[in-house]
Amino acid sequence: MLREVESNKKCYVPLVVSIGPYHHGNPELEAVEKLKFKFANQFCLACGDQISINQLYAEVAKVADSAREYYEEGTTTCYDNESFTKMMFLDACFVLQYMYILTTIKPKEEDQLPTMKSYLSAFVWRDLFLLENQIPLLVLEVLLKSRFGDNTELISDFLDLFPRPPEKTSCTNLVKKFVNKSCCDAVKKFVNKSCCDAVKKFVNDHCPGGQTNDKRKLQLDASPHLLDLMSKHLAGLAKPNHKEGTMDESDQWNSYRSVTELEEAGIRFRASKTHCVTDVMFKDHLVYGTMMLPPLFVDDTTKPLLLNLVAYEMSPNGPHDSHITSYIWLMDSLIDHANDVKELRKKGILVNNLGSDEHLATLFNEIADGLVPDPYAYAYAKGKIDTYCRNKCRYWIAESMHKHFSSPWTVLAFLGAIFALALSTGQTYFSAFPRS
Incomplete structure (x- = not known):
């Protein structure tokens, strides 16, 4: 039904990259499809010598059958177990490595991608939040755990890149920025001993490792895919x-x-x-x-x-x-x-x-x-x-105020008129009743 609106048709179709089976094999997306192998290689190298690419692939293979159930019935029947697992593995490595590059301020030289220009990166961002271009989070989670352990902040940091208007500079915002950057457990311990309840609450809510991260983790566990996470991210928790x-x-x-x-x-x-x-x-x-x-x-x-x-x-x-x-x-x-x-x-x-x-x-x-x-x-x-x-x-x-006093000049003109009327009234009074 939504596709019937002519001006919106292209908004549901990926421009540069396919994730999952719905648009897989589209020849117009071939350029980024080749990049997936490079991204997967970088992701596997970053996992260290203790985990081989075969072990990572085996972890994805364990959840491949569960991942099939997320897609519309009949969509994945043309993929055998090996081809479907390969697609899930390459797509998951690509998504996670893309997230890592975007969320890291200064990525390592081997992680930088001169072949992906800024415009292409922007289109990838767009394509990752299409309903028909999703990969189950359970596939991302098994690879995340292999590289980062129980730390799932990569996805949360990626969602935080969603463009927002700049916050107005205020004392509260400056304090919040300072706390986010510099506070640690020692600071929180000191604050809890010596500060008022309002400051304690503020620091505990905004310090890394505080309650906010725990809530994010619960959100990740309850979501089927990245688009659902973005929906919750925009709606807030409360x-x-x-x-x-x-x-x-x-x-x-x-x-x-x-x-x-x-x-x-x-x-x-x-x-x-x-x-x-x-x-x-x-x-x-x-x-x-x-x-x-x-x-x-x-x-x-x-x-x-x-x-x-x-x-x-x-x-x-x-x-x-x-x-x-x-x-x-x-x-x-x-x-x-x-x-x-x-x-x-x-x-x-x-x-x-x-x-x-x-x-x-x-x-x-x-x-x-x-x-x-x-x-x-x-x-x-x-x-x-x-x-x-x-x-x-x-x-x-x-x-009336909006129509007649929306400009400071009209306000000044009105006050001037009142002042002139007052002077005129005063002059008339003293003319009629002059002092003896």
């Missing part, structure tokens, strides 16, 4: 505020308008503190409201990624929730024209690396076409906005 509220509150969203129209009603927009698509909130102040949305970096890989995440959520064996679908639908309801994108760009919510704002507005309108979101998604925030907008008096005041 706060199900998208489930709050009632169906009645959620239904009211259909009457809401675009960003520019909501701003006219006195609703301001700010970037959320996290990049999770579930982190959408609304705060009602005395004379205005604030809607917080997660910041998003948009480039050429964004559309294929979002569409494949939607396809995964719609698939029979996909996740029960629809975080990404609901997020796209929300953004589409807020963005009608280029001016809406412009306002979100000003607030740091959108970083447009596509070109024109009109292009980005069209992107969300195309992606959201025909999508059915979770009816409870963001219900709490939407209910708050509905309550805010029902206050007609405040709505009228905000709309």
Whole structure:
């Protein structure tokens, strides 16, 4: 059904590399197919002398039958055990070595790939998150364990490379950056002895080896493939505020308008503190409201990624929730024209690396076409906005302020007029009642 949209057809097909059986053997992907042997050789050499390539291959062969069950019935029948295991082995080595090169600041000379140019590397990133281009994580895990032991941070670090808008420089961000880079068990021990509970919690949450890494490991164990991990990565681990509220509150969203129209009603927009698509909130102040949305970096890989995440959520064996679908639908309801994108760009919510704002507005309108979101998604925030907008008096005041006092020059002109009126009134009074 999703493929029927003409502008989206190419978003589900790999451009440079095939992973798994669905697009294996495509002659247009032959260039990177040859690179897989080089990647596999580098990966095996990095495992050390204690593990041979035959032993690594044997580990993959042990899980090959289980890996077959992840694919659609009948898809792998044309592969015998040896050819299927070989495909899984080469693809897994390629994916892991690619992750290692991208996540390592200064890879060793033998790991550097002058044959893979930057544009090709970007296309590989895109292709690794296609629904029809996945390899079961259990295959990656057996090779990861052979090279890195129980450390699975390679995949987590790879997901962290997902493009994000730069964080605003603040004292908290600087402290967080310092802690992430320099803290160790000794620092944490010192902090736990001498600091307040808030600082203890901050250090324990953000130090390497802390709770965050344990949560990541649990996520990896519960995921079938890389696209599922990205879905969880974008949705975050927590706060199900998208489930709050009632169906009645959620239904009211259909009457809401675009960003520019909501701003006219006195609703301001700010970037959320996290990049999770579930982190959408609304705060009602005395004379205005604030809607917080997660910041998003948009480039050429964004559309294929979002569409494949939607396809995964719609698939029979996909996740029960629809975080990404609901997020796209929300953004589409807020963005009608280029001016809406412009306002979100000003607030740091959108970083447009596509070109024109009109292009980005069209992107969300195309992606959201025909999508059915979770009816409870963001219900709490939407209910708050509905309550805010029902206050007609405040709505009228905000709309008047936006129309007549949106520029500092109009404010100055208004104050000048008041001052001139006051002087004129004073002059008239003293003319009528001069002092004796």
